[in-house]
Amino acid sequence: MAGRLRQPTGRYAGRSAQERQAERRRRFLDAGLQMFGGSPGYRATTVSALSEAAGLSTRQFYEEFRGLEDVLAALHLQVNDWAEEAALAALAEVEGQPVVERATAAFRAYAANVTGDPRRIRITFVEIIGVSPRLEEQRLARRSRWVELICAEAAAAVERGEAERRDYRVAAAAFIGSVNGLLHDWRAGWVDATLDQVVDELVRLLLGILRPPQRPVR
CATH class of the missing domain: 1.10.10.60 (Homeodomain-like)
Structure with a gap:
């Protein structure tokens, strides 16, 4: 056409x-x-x-x-927009709270939104993969947006003295990759765990990134 x-x-x-x-x-x-x-x-x-x-x-x-690729592209953006809105709303509700509470609230809101409808999981973590260079570029752009959100929270935690001052981009990218991979595998039936267990494990990973390092006890 x-x-x-x-x-x-x-x-x-x-x-x-x-x-x-x-x-x-x-x-x-x-x-x-x-x-x-x-x-x-x-x-x-x-x-x-x-x-x-x-x-x-x-x-x-x-x-x-x-064509149908345009529909899939629009749905991928919409699902990500819904999840981002849920995460930002959760952050607004815990304004002023420590980084642990903020990170937990934001990710649980994200996970509840994207996993509340199994169709959204499949669109975001299964169907979008390997369709075309154009959709791969879009997928990576949205991933970068999530990385920036995590880095912004880390920077705010640093200013409050709650996190170590360092570049969080690599760690944030690793976390987003873990989210994508684990939710994809769980949706495909390759992970023997409940969704709550998967989300709990991902929350632990996120907090491991944002928490300040523990000093060794002498």
Whole structure:
């Protein structure tokens, strides 16, 4: 497809063209979340099947997206946005608290958001992997955003005297890699643990990064 079709204009049934377009896009994304995050998965989904699930036509699909990869890209960003909003809201609720309480609250809010719907786990940690260079670049960009959030919390903890002054970027990247890998493996059934156990272990890893080093006892 060379490009998207021309967008509709004017009002219909009391709604503007922009409102109708937003509604169609939402329906396609809802169908994508169901099919990519559930069955049959991104690679086995067709445009016609997605359009049928959304209750719309393939013509309307190409008015909104260039292809299924655009839908997956939008869903990946949306799931990350939801999780980031949850983490930031949790941090706002523990404003002024020590780094241990802040890190625990933020990560548990993140984990609850992204794992509360199994489809979100599959979109974020399974379906996005290896699709294309474009989506790999997007995935790494969002990972970098999470790294920056952890580094910002570490910097604030340093200023409060709660953490060692050092460059936390490598440690934060290692932690994000652990989150991605462990949740991927848990979702695939390769980790014999409950989700609560997985989250508890990841919280320990995060606190190990942010806590100040313990001085040896003489």
